[in-house]
Each structure stands twice: as structure tokens, then as C-alpha cells.
Amino acid sequence: MSVNFHELIEGFHNFKESYLLKEHEFFDRLAHGQSPKTLVIACCDSRADPAILMGCRPGDLFVVRSIAALVPGADHAGDPDAVLAAVEYGVKHLDVDHIIVMGHSNCGGIHGALFPKKS
Ligand SMILES: [Zn+2]
Incomplete structure (x- = not known):
């Protein structure tokens, strides 16, 4: 049920590709406060x-x-x-x-x- 360290790294890459880049305006606003x-x-x-x-x-x-x-x-x-x-x-x-x-x-x-x- 728990993830190993490599799966955490892969999860972060997936987050960047499927969430952060697609919603960059949202995250740009959060970067300011x-x-x-x-x-x-x-x-x-x-x-x-x-x-x-x-x-x-x-x-x-x-x-x-x-x-x-x-x-x-x-x-x-x-x-x-x-x-x-x-x-x-x-x-x-x-x-x-x-x-x-x-x-x-x-x-x-x-x-x-x-x-x-x-x-
Ligand atoms: Zn508790």
C-alpha cells in the first residue's frame, strides 16, 4: 500500500507534467503568496x-x-x-x-x- 522512494520521484515528475504545467497560471499566482x-x-x-x-x-x-x-x-x-x-x-x-x-x-x-x- 505504501510507495517506495523511486515511486515518489516518479510521482513528482507526473505531478509536474500532468498538473503543474497544465495549470501554470494557478501555480504562478500561488508562487506570489x-x-x-x-x-x-x-x-x-x-x-x-x-x-x-x-x-x-x-x-x-x-x-x-x-x-x-x-x-x-x-x-x-x-x-x-x-x-x-x-x-x-x-x-x-x-x-x-x-x-x-x-x-x-x-x-x-x-x-x-x-x-x-x-x-
Ligand atoms: Zn492520529
Whole structure:
């Protein structure tokens, strides 16, 4: 079900030929900036891609992914954290209108939080 590295390279070439070159005006506009109206905080899980699940195109969503879509609490504001930085950038600089925290079924991160293994 997963792809190997060579298939990823081939996939990128296919993207360039069948998508990027055919929609070059669309991608030229994106090259000059982004203005997504929605920030999505999603799990890293490879089975739950926000853009695919919500039928979005490049530029539609500002996405940050973390295990179980976890976001550090407010008491961590100012800490050097990639998720917090993405949320701050989306809210302060991109001025997003909506924030979606996207969970999914069978999340290993949530399962690990609820049923931690004893070491
Ligand atoms: Zn998950």
C-alpha cells in the first residue's frame, strides 16, 4: 500500500507534467503568496490527509500536523514549538477565519495517550 522512494520521484515528475504545467497560471499566482482562510491542525497519520479529505487545492488550507493533532497549552506560549509557531503565523499573519482541529478514527497518538505503555 505504501510507495517506495523511486515511486515518489516518479510521482513528482507526473505531478509536474500532468498538473503543474497544465495549470501554470494557478501555480504562478500561488508562487506570489498564500491567503488561505482556514488553518487545519491535523494528526501526522499518513491515512488522514486534510486536503484530500476536504477536497481542497494547494493554497486552500494552512496545515500543521502533529501526533494526535496535539497543540501545547497556553502555558507554553512563547516556547519554541513548531505547532505553536504555525498557529501564531496562521492567526497573526495569514489572518485565517477558521481553525479546524481534525481528529480521525484509529489514531495511534490518542490511543497512546489514553493507554500508555508501562516501561
Ligand atoms: Zn492520529
